[in-house]
Amino acid sequence: MNLISAKLVQLSLEAKKIALPLSFFSLLFLGACKSSSPLAYLQAAPTKQMQIDGQSEDWPKGLQRLSERINIQYAAKEDEQFLYLYIRIDEASYQNYILANGAQIWIDSLGKDKKSLGLNYPLPLATNRLEELAQKAGADEAKFLTLYTQELQEFELLNFVSENIRVSNLASKDFKTAAHFDEGKRLCLEFQLPKNRFGLKKKSSTAFSFGFFVRETPSSPFDQAEQAGGSLFDEQDPQNGVTSSNPMLGGSSQQMGSQGMSMPTKNNLPKVWIRLGQQP
Numbered sequence: 631m632n633l634i635s636a637k638l639v640q641l642s643l644e645a646k647k648i649a650l651p652l653s654f655f656s657l658l659f660l661g662a663c664k665s666s667s668p669l670a671y672l673q674a675a676p677t678k679q680m681q682i683d684g685q686s687e688d689w690p691k692g693l694q695r696l697s698e699r700i701n702i703q704y705a706a707k708e709d710e711q712f713l714y715l716y717i718r719i720d721e722a723s724y725q726n727y728i729l730a731n732g733a734q735i736w737i738d739s740l741g742k743d744k745k746s747l748g749l750n751y752p753l754p755l756a757t758n759r760l761e762e763l764a765q766k767a768g769a770d771e772a773k774f775l776t777l778y779t780q781e782l783q784e785f786e787l788l789n790f791v792s793e794n795i796r797v798s799n800l801a802s803k804d805f806k807t808a809a810h811f812d813e814g815k816r817l818c819l820e821f822q823l824p825k826n827r828f829g830l831k832k833k834s835s836t837a838f839s840f841g842f843f844v845r846e847t848p849s850s851p852f853d854q855a856e857q858a859g860g861s862l863f864d865e866q867d868p869q870n871g872v873t874s875s876n877p878m879l880g881g882s883s884q885q886m887g888s889q890g891m892s893m894p895t896k897n898n899l900p901k902v903w904i905r906l907g908q909q910p
Contacts, residue, residue: 668905672909682714682807682808696842713737716821720814785797
């Protein structure tokens with residue numbers, strides 16, 4: 631064996647020694663990029679035009695839970711143009727927080743559970759507008775809930791440009807959102823999302839990631855009300871149609887007691903990722 635051949639053999643042996651660590655680190659890298667969220671399946675494609683109104687007529691009775699720990703349920707379906715989401719929040723404490731702070735929908739077309747592009751909905755109403763709705767509804771709780779959800783016509787687009795964009799349902803042709811309280815006083819949110827705006831293909835066999843995050847806020851609704859010069863649960867004259875009961879926040883001040891609203895802590899707010907794909 632000449633000197634050149636010996637050198638090539640030596641380099642080959644060194645390359646084999648390096649190959650195993652490189653492969654190991656490559657696997658680690660790929661594992662870090664891959665989503666660990668559970669895989670779920672989309673519902674059958676809609677056979678008629680979807681009505682984005684927050685009601686359940688276009689959705690199956692049996693919804694899936696986002697997480698075993700959280701009583702929030704959902705369903706999803708798509709056609710070539712749109713992804714449709716339906717989310718039902720059963721627990722009053724999460725309803726309170728979502729109405730006061732909003733919820734975020736995230737879509738990652740690569741299925742890696744990244745906050746790529748998203749939407750924030752519902753956007754909280756100003757305290758003075760809540761008072762106006764309460765006066766208009768009087769003692770009729772169902773009427774208040776209807777009036778309240780009818781007001782939720784705006785949402786924010788997240789990460790589409792450098793700043794969040796506030797959009798109205800009335801002005802948007804492709805993005806649509808809706809909120810509704812069903813007969814069981816469960817908050818239902820419905821979304822129509824244009825697939826091309828989220829990097830989703832018309833037809834794809836690859837799963838994508840869907841994230842549902844309840845938005846955090848540095849101040850509670852009580853803090854916001856105090857800053858506005860009032861309280862969400864101020865006693866008022868029942869003859870004028872306003873009482874201390876505020877269905878949006880889970881009941882009356884007497885029911886709440888000295889502890890205030892039943893609100894989840896920051897650490898317990900839902901932050902759930904799921905990968906959605908077509909049925910095999």
